[in-house]
Amino acid sequence: MAASPLPRWAPTPSPTRPLRTPGTPSAGAGAASSSSSSSSSWRSCVPLLTTFSSVFGSSAVRRGGGLSGGEPPPALPDAGRHDIVGGIAPLDGVVALMGPSGCGKTTLLDALAGRLSPNMKMRGDILINGLREKLSFGTSAYVTQENVLMATLTVTEAGISGGQRKRVSICVELLASPALLFLDEPTSGLDSAASYHVMSRIAGLARRDGMTVVAAVHQPSTEMFELFHGLCLLATGRTVYFGGASDAIEFFESNGFPCPLRRNPSDHFLRMINKDFEGASPIPQRQAxxxxxxxxxxxxxxxxxxxxxxxxxxxxxxxxxxxxxxxxxxxxxxxxxxxxxxxxxxxxxxxxxxxxxxxxxxxxxxxxxxxxxxxxxxxxxxxxxxxxxxxxxxxxxxxxxxxxxxxxxxxxxxxxxxxxxxxxxxxxxxxxxxxxxxxxxxxxxxxxxxxxxxxxxxxxxxxxxxxxxxxxxxxxxxxxxxxxxxxxxxxxxxxxxxxxxx
Structure with a gap:
């Protein structure tokens, strides 16, 4: 049984933020392939993410660094509004969400998983195999930043370290063999070796079981970065880059930001999109x-x-x-x-x-x-x-x-x-x-x-x-x-x- 092609999760380009999405199929092709594969079994027809446009929240928007020419993205018209554009979640692969703190990674994951807080509103479309439907029970899993576990079950479980708690949290969500897995900071609290071990196992499970993984990560090592199939770079709630992780270096180099030798690519990307962050002037606030x-x-x-x-x-x-x-x-x-x-x-x-x-x-x-x-x-x-x-x-x-x-x-x-x-x-x-x-x-x-x-x-x-x-x-x-x-x-x-x- 052949799996359906990738549907659209379409980003919107901007003159000040060039965007590259290599190999993006058209919306019509995605919809057609979705309908043609509806008779296949569930495991071969893995739910994939598609188009969504804007997420409105109550948090204040701060100006951050852009990519093209170092120009920051334009300020959003409404205070507290985060415009998160879009992309493609590839089949049997891992998509990494990266960006400076407060850029909207967790908000994006919450929106995709349908777990936005009541004080936030979302506008746009999230399609599963080309259809507007909610994620049914057991088809998706979400590993949050907080390790919410029962620490008093046994003496051994109560005495585990923070890194072990993180791994237990991931394993608990993997027990149901979800077709779609969201990970929010899965490597926090882990050393570089443990982080690579965890992400390599997750990437292996994604290839073996046909699972789609979307993970928000902070400064992965070079070895871990090579495990990612797709990369989404966010800055102030906007998409700076979406495409293959291996094509990101070429994309930055073509826009005048080559990655120096012997430097971690992820560190270079974050430094480029965040280089004007320290010099950003705060928004003046007045009070009557x-x-x-x-x-x-x-x-x-x-x-x-x-x-x-x-x-x-x-x-x-x-x-x-x-x-x-x-x-x-x-x-x-x-x-x-x-x-x-x-x-x-x-x-x-x-x-x-x-x-x-x-x-x-x-x-x-x-x-x-x-x-x-x-x-x-x-x-x-x-x-x-x-x-x-x-x-x-x-x-x-x-x-x-x-x-x-x-x-x-x-x-x-x-x-x-x-x-x-x-x-x-x-x-x-x-x-x-x-x-x-x-x-x-x-x-x-x-x-x-x-x-x-x-x-x-x-x-x-x-x-x-x-x-x-x-x-x-x-x-x-x-x-x-x-x-x-x-x-x-x-x-x-x-x-x-x-x-x-x-």
Missing amino acids: TFLTKTYARASMLMFTSTLLTMMAIGGFPSFVEDMKIFRKERMSGHYGATEFVISNTLSSIPYLGLISIIPGAIAYYLTGLQRGIDHFIYFAAVLWACTMLVEGLMMIVAAVVPDFLLGIITGSGVQGVLMLNAGFFRLPSDLPKPVWKYPTYFISYHKYATQGLYKNELLGLVFEDIGGGGLTISGEYILKNYLQISEIVKPRMLHFLCASKV
Whole structure:
């Protein structure tokens, strides 16, 4: 039974990156041969890789060295986008993926094996014998960089070295006799002799069993390089060269980069495509200064309000003792629940006022918030109201949960849930609507406290926009568009104080 010819895995040439793919058949020939060999047995009809175009990821793109004239490849239009072009995976052979770190070797393997992470998207076609289909179970294997093994099966297996773990990982994937094998850094952790031994065995299995192997390798030795049937050189996510490994030296020499005598060809290739890497200038990044100032102020306001309210939970032990006395005196008919709540609240007002004003004044003026007694009075009033609410909350918890430890846990848990849904850690539009936004967000007193503090601080401020071009951004715009506060109205107390000053 004759095996099908090689289908296309077509690279795209570029004026600045000459590309050579010797012996590449046409797409029509690949499709025709695929259909003609569909009746053959599975082992003789080995799945082969074909065309794919682009892989989109979340990692930043860095400029690297090119090949022709030392000119680097052009920058990609979208940040985080890696354009991986294509090539041919030969039958019964080993294709080596080589390139500098971060050029996209692992991403290419993940895309071919269908193992891209959820935060990445792929665009293009991956064909198996000319058909768009997923790799079925047992037809392919993937050896990752990490050696994920059970280290506690036996004493012998637990004590193996790193190189032995790598070889065990490869052997585990070879047990199912896959028709397509992906290897990501199969020689990492191995010395040169062990690396050559492993790759020679893999190349022998590929010839004997008709297996297609695609391996990402780093700086193979000269002897190991001779084992490769195909070579794919990547730089910044682009294909610099794809073709026979034995033809790569001639390709580089024809483009003005001859390989010196007594130099490892793989070292020469990596040096040529990566020679401008050290001199590459980083992409300038700018950040709007008004965003930094805004989030710094918002963080300070949120931290101050939550810190004081969490400290107010420390009064829970006194509530437990007060509840014991209240139950005893209520049974004696001295007073009722209303009198107890009112007297307890009135007696706590002076103390809560002091712990709101004194720490609040220190934090307010040391952090450089808006000057003016009217802004500080509103700030201290909001802190005092928050501590009063926590006092009432802990009084309710003490009445429902008489146990000291369980009461502290319950009060802190309720306080934490209300704090998380105040619109600071996640903006209102990002909160899940069931439970977290409706109704928790609207019943959280932290929401109203933080929004009031935001308005007290940002209303009337004007920030310089990025670039220093004379553009300004008002605090009202930040409240509406960045903090998602729709009702931009000056707090009534602040408005009254400002009017009285006039």
